[in-house]
Amino acid sequence: MTLLDIRSLSVSYAGPAGTVHAVNDVDFTLTAGECVGVVGESGSGKTQLFLAALGLLDATASARGSVRLGDTELLNAPRSLLETVRGRRIAYVFQDPMTALTPQLTIGQQLSEVLQVHRALGEEAARTRSLELLERVHIGDPAQRLRQYPHELSGGMCQRVTVALALACEPQVLVADEPTTALDVTVQAGVLELLRELKKERRLAIVLITHDFGVAAQLCDRIAVMYAGRIVESAAIEELYAAPRHPYTRALLQAVPRLDAPVAEPLVSIRGAPPGPGETPTACAFAPRCERADARCLSERPELEGAGRAVACHHPFTAPRSFPGRS
Amino acid sequence: MTALLEVRDLAVDYPVHSSAWGRSRALPALRGVSVAMGEGETLGIVGESGCGKSTLARALVGLVPAAAGEIRWRGQVLAQLPAAQRRAVRREIQMVFQDPAASLDPRMRVAALVAEPLQVFAPDLPLAQRRERVLRMLGRVGLGAEHVARFPHELSGGQCQRVAIARALVLEPRLLVCDEPVSSLDVSVQAQIVNLLRDLQRDLGLSLVFISHNMAVVRQLSARILVMYLGRVMELGAREAVFAGARHPYTRALLAAIPPPEPRAHRPVHAVTSGEIPSPLDPPPGCVFNTRCAWVQDRCREAVPPLEDAATHGVACVRWRELAR
Numbered sequence: 001m002t003l004l005d006i007r008s009l010s011v012s013y014a015g016p017a018g019t020v021h022a023v024n025d026v027d028f029t030l031t032a033g034e035c036v037g038v039v040g041e042s043g044s045g046k047t048q049l050f051l052a053a054l055g056l057l058d059a060t061a062s063a064r065g066s067v068r069l070g071d072t073e074l075l076n077a078p079r080s081l082l083e084t085v086r087g088r089r090i091a092y093v094f095q096d097p098m099t100a101l102t103p104q105l106t107i108g109q110q111l112s113e114v115l116q117v118h119r120a121l122g123e124e125a126a127r128t129r130s131l132e133l134l135e136r137v138h139i140g141d142p143a144q145r146l147r148q149y150p151h152e153l154s155g156g157m158c159q160r161v162t163v164a165l166a167l168a169c170e171p172q173v174l175v176a177d178e179p180t181t182a183l184d185v186t187v188q189a190g191v192l193e194l195l196r197e198l199k200k201e202r203r204l205a206i207v208l209i210t211h212d213f214g215v216a217a218q219l220c221d222r223i224a225v226m227y228a229g230r231i232v233e234s235a236a237i238e239e240l241y242a243a244p245r246h247p248y249t250r251a252l253l254q255a256v257p258r259l260d261a262p263v264a265e266p267l268v269s270i271r272g273a274p275p276g277p278g279e280t281p282t283a284c285a286f287a288p289r290c291e292r293a294d295a296r297c298l299s300e301r302p303e304l305e306g307a308g309r310a311v312a313c314h315h316p317f318t319a320p321r322s323f324p325g326r327s
Numbered sequence: 328m329t330a331l332l333e334v335r336d337l338a339v340d341y342p343v344h345s346s347a348w349g350r351s352r353a354l355p356a357l358r359g360v361s362v363a364m365g366e367g368e369t370l371g372i373v374g375e376s377g378c379g380k381s382t383l384a385r386a387l388v389g390l391v392p393a394a395a396g397e398i399r400w401r402g403q404v405l406a407q408l409p410a411a412q413r414r415a416v417r418r419e420i421q422m423v424f425q426d427p428a429a430s431l432d433p434r435m436r437v438a439a440l441v442a443e444p445l446q447v448f449a450p451d452l453p454l455a456q457r458r459e460r461v462l463r464m465l466g467r468v469g470l471g472a473e474h475v476a477r478f479p480h481e482l483s484g485g486q487c488q489r490v491a492i493a494r495a496l497v498l499e500p501r502l503l504v505c506d507e508p509v510s511s512l513d514v515s516v517q518a519q520i521v522n523l524l525r526d527l528q529r530d531l532g533l534s535l536v537f538i539s540h541n542m543a544v545v546r547q548l549s550a551r552i553l554v555m556y557l558g559r560v561m562e563l564g565a566r567e568a569v570f571a572g573a574r575h576p577y578t579r580a581l582l583a584a585i586p587p588p589e590p591r592a593h594r595p596v597h598a599v600t601s602g603e604i605p606s607p608l609d610p611p612p613g614c615v616f617n618t619r620c621a622w623v624q625d626r627c628r629e630a631v632p633p634l635e636d637a638a639t640h641g642v643a644c645v646r647w648r649e650l651a652r
Contacts, residue, residue: 041513154603184375185540186600186619189584211514214586237590255518256588257543259570266525267547269518273483289515 003172003205004030004053004090009065009075011045011052011229020277022048022061024229027304030173033203035195037216037237040226041252041274046209049226050175054092055082069173087118091166095178097158101150107134107161108146114168133164137194156187163194174198177209192218213256217241225249228275228285231304233311245309245316248286253321284314329402330363331534332387332420332502336396337361339382343608353394354608356382357558360396361634366501369528369535371549371566373542373581377607379558380538384506387536388422389413418448421495425507427487431479431494438475441465441493448498464493468523485516489523496527502534503527509544521547542585546570554578557607557615559631564640574642574651576600577616614644622646 011023023045030036040046052063055074067075069090074082086092094100102110111130115121121129127146134142137160150158159179166174176195180188196219198204210216216223217237224234225246233246244250254268261267272289275281284290287297292315304312337360340353357379364370372380385391387398389405398405400416408416421444424430431440441461445452452460465474468489479487488508495503505524509517525548528535537548545552552569554562554577562575573579580600600619605611611618613628620627626645634641644650 041515156603184604186375186580186584187603189586190601192586212586214588217588217590218586220590241589252515253588255514257518257521257541257547258588259543259546259582259585261543261547263547263566266522267518269522270515271519273485273516274513276483 002029002031003070004028004207005066005068006049006053007066007068009049009052009063009067011048011057011061011063013058013061015278017278019280021229021280022277023052023063025065026226026229026231028224028231030205030207032172032205033199034222035199035206035208035220037208037210037220037223038226039210039213039216039223039252041211043228043274043277044226045229046226047177048229050092050177050207050209054086054090054175055079056092087114087166087171088169089171090173090175091169091171093159093162093166093174093176093179096182097155097162098150098182100162101158103150106147106149107153110161111146111165111168114165118169129168133168134161136167137161137164138190139164154187156183156190159183159187159191160194163191163198167198170202171204173205173207175207175209178211179208180215181210181212188215195219213241213253225252228281230285230312231310232286232313234304235309239309243317243320245311245318246286246313247290247292247315247317250317250321284312330399331366331368331401333363333399333402334383334387334396335361335399337383337386337393337398338395339379339386339391340394341382341391352608355558355610356607357386359631360555360558360560361637362553362560362563364502364534364536367532367534368551369537369549370551370553371545372536372538372553372555373540373545374555374561375540375581375604377557377604378555380555381506382558383555384422384504384536384538387502387504388420389417390422418498419501420504421498421500421502422504422506423488423491423495423508426511427484427491428479428511430491431487433479435478436475437465437470437477437479437482437490440479440490441497444494444498460497461493464497465490467496467527468493469519483516484512485519488512488520492520492523492527496531499531500533502536504536504538506538507540508537510539510541517544524548542570542582554581557604557610559615560634560641560643561616562640562642563634563637564642568640572640572651574640574647575616575644576620576622576646576650580619580621622650 006028009026013020026049038046051057053067063075108130112126115126115129131142134145139145139160180191199206208219220237222236223240224231227248233249244253251270270289275285283299283301284297287293296314302312302314304310337357339357341356342351343354344351374380438461442457445457470489509520539545550566552566556577561577573582602619605618613630614632617623617627632643632645634643
């Protein structure tokens with residue numbers, strides 16, 4: 001069953017130097033219990049896509065297309081409607097837990113507020129439920145934590161609190177935007193484990209926005225790769241890692257430094273840099289950096305083609321990839 | 328042979344204002360760090376936030392003073408050198424910072440940014456020669472004539488980091504200290520900069536201190552690895568020894584926590600270590616890792632373990648021999 005259905009979503013900003021297109025014509029679906037990774041580099045539009053879906057864009061942005069959560073259309077929906085949906089049916093976990101929490105309120109006040117507003121719980125019931133939620137995200141000594149302020153907690157602990165906040169109203173969909181990027185690797189492992197648990201036990205559908213293929217590999221069933229505001233490839237996770245079809249996906253996977261790579265060889269790099277925000281490529285956006293590009297790639301934009309296993313490329317790879325250090 | 332750089336029992340404190348009356352206490356950022364480097368050697372420093380890796384880098388280039396211990400350059404204690412000589416040494420040790428957007432003056436053009444160190448250290452150099460050296464250095468880091476007159480905001484992150492590297496190398500230093508030089512870059516660009524640093528290190532015979540929280544990146548660039556935690560050295564050894572046969576429980580936990588790059592390739596990542604890093608203001612007594620270590624015993628809380636077997640593969644853990652079996 002499709003929970004979240006995004007169709008032809010575009011996001012643009014009116015800037016002093018003309019319109020900036022952050023997201024172009026993106027389709028995206030998510031079913032119950034599924035985790036889809038949205039992988040891309042900075043500026044690829046991965047965050048803008050989901051901020052738009054939840055109506056969280058800046059006032060200077062405009063979004064077109066359709067975002068359906070079940071039967072409800074969310075895109076450009078009135079605020080009153082969004083407020084009944086956000087938090088209750090779809091929740092967002094932000095990258096930086098320290099700025100996502102209010103510094104002036106205790107953890108307990110922040111959790112209770114959500115529960116009292118959305119679930120109409122009384123003070124005592126909200127407190128009991130808050131304790132349960134903190135236990136659910138494996139925070140030790142929850143009664144003590146409820147009395148503390150965000151600055152008294154470590155980064156990893158704060159991120160667990162934001163996950164607890166997101167889970168407070170038992171949403172069907174969780175959008176986790178780089179949830180472990182601000183955390184140390186030993187703490188990251190714990191947060192990933194928690195998300196994996198929630199997915200399995202609660203059949204929570206998760207969108208994992210990340211730049212890190214290693215993190216995505218830990219959790220996702222499917223991956224959509226974004227470049228310059230478009231999805232350039234999407235596939236089931238094993239397929240994507242074993243046989244990436246888009247030259248960008250393949251190059252990006254090869255560029256990830258590995259612990260098992262031979263140190264005598266240089267890392268595989270991609271020449272050039274992604275297009276800047278003002279540049280709106282009319283052809284394939286990756287063509288200037290692509291080793292397979294020809295005249296067609298520089299003049300005609302490839303459409304995202306294929307169901308389930310989709311790629312937007314005139315010259316996609318067909319063979320599995322080779323692994324550095326393993327022949 | 329005297330080492331190029333030798334750090335002996337280095338300690339660095341940061342003053343922290345903890346009371347309303349401005350009385351400050353010391354945050355021990357670095358304790359008992361000893362490490363030596365020869366000409367042309369590469370040393371990678373790894374550890375999580377707050378482990379002291381950046382503090383060590385800053386101490387090496389003289390940006391923070393030592394509270395105890397010493398740093399020797401070609402056998403001479405830096406802090407005891409007369410100012411003029413110390414200045415001459417500073418020229419030989421240069422640094423590349425994490426965020427090029429913050430470390431480059433936004434109002435200076437690329438050519439001026441790279442020429443500035445020459446103006447400071449070689450003011451008598453004729454303009455034509457200065458220009459020649461700047462252009463040569465820019466070419467060496469992969470920037471062309473079209474970049475010379477640009478401002479940092481007109482460059483990509485990777486290009487900015489190339490400028491920062493050119494700026495550090497234009498004085499022809501013998502030691503380059505890189506503090507998280509690729510952490511703010513996208514993966515596709517990160518590899519370019521890692522490869523550039525590797526080429527420069529080899530071609531110029533530079534000594535390189537490379538700091539990163541990313542173990543895989545450090546592994547690419549460093550023949551020796553220093554693992555730090557809460558201001559102390561946990562392990563110090565050759566790359567192969569540390570990555571293939573980590574001795575310290577912390578190093579093992581750190582390596583085990585890195586997600587493998589493929590789905591279900593080997594193992595799901597498990598949190599090998601529980602809990603979180605204690606406050607550096609209040610490090611636990613004994614081994615600083617004892618609050619999170621799966622192998623902790625009573626004696627680990629009693630005394631700070633010395634760095635054993637320091638000559639070959641140093642490890643600061645009283646139980647490493649048992650764990651190695």
